[in-house]
Structure formats: C-alpha cells, structure tokens
Amino acid sequence: AAEVVLVGRSNVGKSTLMRELTGHSFDTGGKPGVTRSPNHYDWAPEDFVITDLPGFGFMSGVDEDHREQIKTDIVRYLEEYAENVLVAILVVDGKSVIDIIDRHSGPDEIPYDVEMFHFLRDLGVPTVVAVNKMDKVDDVDDRLDDLCDRLGLLPPWKQWRETIAPISAKRGQLEPLDEAVRAHLHEQQRDDLF
Ligand code: GDP
Numbered sequence: 001a002a003e004v005v006l007v008g009r010s011n012v013g014k015s016t017l018m019r020e021l022t023g024h025s026f027d028t029g030g031k032p033g034v035t036r037s038p039n040h041y042d043w044a045p046e047d048f049v050i051t052d053l054p055g056f057g058f059m060s061g062v063d064e065d066h067r068e069q070i071k072t073d074i075v076r077y078l079e080e081y082a083e084n085v086l087v088a089i090l091v092v093d094g095k096s097v098i099d100i101i102d103r104h105s106g107p108d109e110i111p112y113d114v115e116m117f118h119f120l121r122d123l124g125v126p127t128v129v130a131v132n133k134m135d136k137v138d139d140v141d142d143r144l145d146d147l148c149d150r151l152g153l154l155p156p157w158k159q160w161r162e163t164i165a166p167i168s169a170k171r172g173q174l175e176p177l178d179e180a181v182r183a184h185l186h187e188q189q190r191d192d193l194f
Contacts, residue, residue: 003040003049003084004181005125007074007116008091009100010055013132017091017169018052038077048086053077057112071112075119082123087184089177090116094131094143094166101150117151126184128165130177135168 008014019025022041043050054070078085092113093100104111120127129151137143144157144164157164162183165176 002047002086003051003081004043004087004089005051005053005078005081005085006089006091007053007078007120008055008130009057009093009112012055012091012093013169014052014055014091017089017130017132017167017174018050020169020172020174021050078120078123078125082125085125086188087181088120088125088127089130089181090120090127091130091132092147094134094147095136097131098143098146098150105150111150114150126187128163128177128180128184131164131166132169134166134173135171140166 006014006018018041022043024041038054039052040049041052042048053074056067056071056074078088090113097113101111101114105114117127117129129147131144131147134140141157144166145155148155148157148160148164153160153163161176162180165180167174167177
C-alpha cells in the first residue's frame, strides 16, 4: 500500500498525533529511544499505511552514538522507500521549534529539522510540516512566518498551506494537516491520470 511517513524530533508529539490519526494507542512519554524501528499502521478510512519513524535529536539517557545511529537509520529508510512514500509529515513543536533551529544554526551546523525538510524535498517526497502544540502559541502568524523563513519558504505562511500545517494533536485539531495531506494526494492522483 501507499505510505505516509511521520518523522520528527522526540517529544514533539508524534505518538499523540499517531494515536489521533490511527485510533491505536501508542506509548507516549515512554522510555525514549526504545520503541524504535519503523512501525506501520493502517490509516483508516484512507487506504494508506502510516509509518512512524523513530524520534531523533536529544533524548535524555540516550548516548550520542545511539542518536547518530537512529538518524542514519531514518535516512536509509527514507532513501530506500522514497518511491513508495506519497507524503512525509515532519512534526515539529510550534512552541520551541524556532529557538531550537536558531540555537543550532551556524557556519557549519544545519539544524535537524531544516536538514530533514530539505533532505525529503531532495528525495522528491512531498513534505508537510505539522507544526504541533499550537494551543501553546500566542503569536501564531508571526511564529509560522518565522518558520517559513527558517525553512527557506517566502513568508507569509498562508501562501504555504500545503506545506505548513498548524495543529494541536492533543486537542484533536488536525484539519490543516488533513487538508495539506489530501492536497498532495490529489496532485499525485492527477499526475497519474495524465
Ligand atoms: P513524541 O516523543 O514525539 O512521541 O511525543 P508525545 O506524543 O509523547 O508527546 C510529548 C509531550 O507533548 C506529551 O506530554 C504530550 O501530552 C504533549 N503534547 C503532544 N501534543 C500536544 C499538543 O498538541 N499540545 C500540547 N500542549 N501538548 C502536546
């Protein structure tokens, strides 16, 4: 079956989002770095498989080598299955993503989230950034414009509704994500027809 993949740093709310999307319950707040090979689930009522890739980035109690290994595995998985992947969902925490990106930007450092976004696009995988925890963000438009800027997308964010999807997984507010994903699926079905 066609596949939708979910990637993101640990603690951004990936498990919460998976639970909302699939109706399965996931281990949230469990031991980080443990549940950790790709997990596949049916995304009803859509006819896809949704794959949860391991969370990456800092996790307390997980050493540097293990973190690097997780990243390498994610990259390999994506390279291997890119052709089968209809849409990638890169989940970020709307409350902290700008600070994290800025903290990790430097002359020879590219932040994970930015790197992953470009990597997916270079693979030709349509990518939606699910900006989660928006229930905790006050200056929504400014925050999302800043995110566009960091990802190399020309603000305002409202021009990028197929790419930037503000959500709150915890509150079940997922409509922008649903619409963005559908837009990509329809584009691809159209491409297949012609
Ligand atoms: P994961 O490590 O990416 O799988 O993250 P989890 O799904 O375990 O969520 C990490 C923490 O963020 C938990 O405490 C969740 O309750 C919380 N969380 C997840 N989604 C949201 C959201 O939309 N809003 C808020 N405020 N918290 C959230």
